Amino acid sequence: MTESAPSKEEQILRIMRQVLTSVAKDTYTRPGYRHPLSETTVEGIRNCLALISARERELALAAGRPSRARPRFVDEPVDRVVVTLEPRAKSAPKDRDSD
DSSP: OOOOOOOHHHHHHHHHHHHHHHHHHHTOOOTTSOOSSOHHHHHHHHHHHHHHHHHHHHHHHHTTOOOOOOOOOTTSOOSOOOOOOOOOOOOOOOOGGGO
């Protein structure tokens, strides 16, 4: 199955999400220190990220590409199993004289 190229809107949303998360990472402050961004700005970033995520989800569902990106816990059971298939080495013929 081939995936179509992301639309211009999807590209814009992806870049906006990356920029907003970069701002959050770059302005991180240790607990107890004053954050350089106001609480209103931080809340605005959270709201923007929530809207971006919701719209990305809508676009993916409309395009028939359900999102597989969701957080997983380390101890969460995996719903698929990968089995490697290797050719078996030919074994020596068994001795049939010992009947």
